[in-house]
Amino acid sequence: MTTPTPRATPAAIHIDATRLRATQRGALPHAAVLSATAAILLAAACAPAPAGDEGPPAAVAVTNATIIDGMGGPPIAGGVVVAEGDRIVAVGPAAEVAVPDGATIVDAAGGAVMPGLADMHVHMVGGWDGVSTEMLGYRRYLNALLHAGVTTVFDAGNVLPFIQQIQAEIEAGRLPGPRVYMAGPLIDGPVPIWPPITYFTFEASAVWRHATQLADAGVDALKGYAGLDAEMVDSLVQAGADVGLPVIVDLGMRGDYAAAVEAGVLAHAHAPSGPLSDDEIAAMVEHGTASITTLAVLESFARRRLGDLAFLEHPLIAATTPPWFLDALREHATRSLSDQETERAAAIEALLMTAMTNVKRLSDAGVLVVAGTDAPYPGVFQGEGIHRELELLVEAGLTPLQAITVATRNAARLMDASDEWGAIAPGLAADLLVVRGNPAEDIGATRDIVAVIQHGVILDRSQLVFSALDDLGFRTVGSVAAN
Numbered sequence: 001m002t003t004p005t006p007r008a009t010p011a012a013i014h015i016d017a018t019r020l021r022a023t024q025r026g027a028l029p030h031a032a033v034l035s036a037t038a039a040i041l042l043a044a045a046c047a048p049a050p051a052g053d054e055g056p057p058a059a060v061a062v063t064n065a066t067i068i069d070g071m072g073g074p075p076i077a078g079g080v081v082v083a084e085g086d087r088i089v090a091v092g093p094a095a096e097v098a099v100p101d102g103a104t105i106v107d108a109a110g111g112a113v114m115p116g117l118a119d120m121h122v123h124m125v126g127g128w129d130g131v132s133t134e135m136l137g138y139r140r141y142l143n144a145l146l147h148a149g150v151t152t153v154f155d156a157g158n159v160l161p162f163i164q165q166i167q168a169e170i171e172a173g174r175l176p177g178p179r180v181y182m183a184g185p186l187i188d189g190p191v192p193i194w195p196p197i198t199y200f201t202f203e204a205s206a207v208w209r210h211a212t213q214l215a216d217a218g219v220d221a222l223k224g225y226a227g228l229d230a231e232m233v234d235s236l237v238q239a240g241a242d243v244g245l246p247v248i249v250d251l252g253m254r255g256d257y258a259a260a261v262e263a264g265v266l267a268h269a270h271a272p273s274g275p276l277s278d279d280e281i282a283a284m285v286e287h288g289t290a291s292i293t294t295l296a297v298l299e300s301f302a303r304r305r306l307g308d309l310a311f312l313e314h315p316l317i318a319a320t321t322p323p324w325f326l327d328a329l330r331e332h333a334t335r336s337l338s339d340q341e342t343e344r345a346a347a348i349e350a351l352l353m354t355a356m357t358n359v360k361r362l363s364d365a366g367v368l369v370v371a372g373t374d375a376p377y378p379g380v381f382q383g384e385g386i387h388r389e390l391e392l393l394v395e396a397g398l399t400p401l402q403a404i405t406v407a408t409r410n411a412a413r414l415m416d417a418s419d420e421w422g423a424i425a426p427g428l429a430a431d432l433l434v435v436r437g438n439p440a441e442d443i444g445a446t447r448d449i450v451a452v453i454q455h456g457v458i459l460d461r462s463q464l465v466f467s468a469l470d471d472l473g474f475r476t477v478g479s480v481a482a483n
C-alpha cells in the first residue's frame with residue numbers, strides 16, 4: 001500500500017501560506033490565541049528567507065488540555081502537547097513537558113486535545129444528495145473537512161484523474177485540504193451502479209489490468225464493488241497482491257462476507273447491516289479484516305436524522321455548506337413520502353440498528369473498526385459527518401474513548417500508517433483537534449472546536465467557512481448513479 005509522502009517542505013512555509021491568506025483578508029487569524037510569535041512569523045513570511053536558512057522550527061504548544069491520545073490511553077488532565085515543524089515532539093502533564101520559548105500557545109483551559117479526525121469513507125465527487133455530481137465545488141468539501149477537524153480522509157470511489165489531482169495538490173501544499181488516501185474508481189461487475197466512477201469488469205481476468213493501471217496511478221487501495229461475484233473478488237485480491245494494493249469491498253446487500261474475508265480483503269467498506277455470525281466475526285479476527293463503520297449513511301437512508309432539522313443550524317454545517325444545498329435538503333426532508341418510501345425508511349432503520357449491534361460486536365471481538373461516513377448523502381456532511389458518526393458509535397455501545405480511537409488511530413492502522421499519523425505521540429504528524437469540554441465523557445464535545453492544527457500549523461478556520469463572496473456558486477449536475 002502506498003502512503004501519501006510526508007510533506008518535505010519546511011513547516012514554516014505552510015504557516016506562511018496560512019498567514020498570507022489571512023493577510024489578504026486583512027486580519028490575523030485567531031488573534032486571541034496566537035502569541036506575538038505569529039506576528040513575527042507573519043513578518044518573516046513576507047520576506048524571502050535567505051537561501052539555506054529556513055530559521056528555527058515553528059513551535060506550537062497546546063496547554064491546560066485534557067489529552068486524549070487516540071490510542072485509548074487514560075486522558076491526561078492539565079496536559080501539554082508540543083509540536084515543532086510538522087511533528088509532535090512532546091506530550092504529557094504540564095510538570096513534565098517544557099513549553100519552548102517563543103512557542104505559539106493554544107490555551108485549552110477547560111478543554112481537550114485529540115488527534116485530528118479521519119473519515120475513511122467519503123466521496124468528493126457527489127453533491128449533497130449523494131448522487132448528483134459536485135466536482136467544481138470540491139474546495140467547499142475540503143474546507144468543510146478541515147473546518148471540522150478532519151485531517152485525513154479515504155476517498156472510496158471517484159473519477160480517477162480528479163481525485164489524483166486533488167491528492168497531489170494537497171500533498172504538494174498548494175491546495176488546503178486533509179491528507180487524502182484514494183481508491184480511484186470502483187471496480188464493479190458488467191452492470192455498474194455508478195458508471196462515471198467505475199471500471200467495469202466482464203470477467204475475472206480483467207481485474208489484473210484494472211489493478212495494474214490503478215497501481216501505476218498511485219491509488220492507495222482497490223475498491224471492489226457490489227457487482228463482483230465471489231470469484232471476481234478473489235481475483236481482485238490476488239491482482240491487488242501482485243501490484244501491492246489491498247482491496248476494500250462493498251458487497252452491497254449480498255451478505256457473503258465470509259467469502260471476501262477468506263479471499264483476504266483488507267476491509268469491508270461498510271459495517272455489516274445484516275445477520276453476522278460469531279464464526280464470521282472470528283474469521284475477520286483471524287484474517288485481520290477491518291470494518292469501516294458508515295453508520296451515518298444508514299441513518300441517512302433511514303431518514304432518522306431528517307425528522308428534526310435543527311441540526312442544520314450547527315456551525316459545522318451552517319458555516320460551511322452552500323445555502324442552496326440546505327434549501328434542497330429541507331425540501332427533501334419535508335416532502336411527503338409514499339407508503340413504499342416510508343416502509344423502505346423503516347426497513348433501513350432496522351438495518352441501522354443491526355449495524356450498530358454488529359459494530360459493537362466487532363469492536364468487542366478485536367476486529368479493527370474504522371470510522372467512515374460515506375459522505376455526502378442527505379444529512380451526511382463532509383466534516384460534520386464524522387462527528388455524527390462518533391455519536392452513533394457511542395449510541396452503538398462504544399465508549400467515547402473507543403469511538404475516538406476508531407476515528408483516529410484505527411484509521412491510520414487501516415492504511416498501515418500508524419507510525420506516521422493518527423495519535424498524539426512524539427514523532428507523529430502534528431494534526432490536532434482542540435475542543436471545549438471533555439469528549440472522553442461527552443462525545444458531543446468533539447463538535448465544539450477551539451482550533452484545528454494541521455502539520456503543526458494552527459489553521460485559520462475563518463478562512464474555511466462558506467463565503468458567498470468567494471464562492472462562484474457552482475451548482476451540482478446530473479447523476480453519478482446509473483438510472
Ligand SMILES: [Zn+2]
Nearest residue numbers: 121123156374
Ligand atoms: Zn461509498
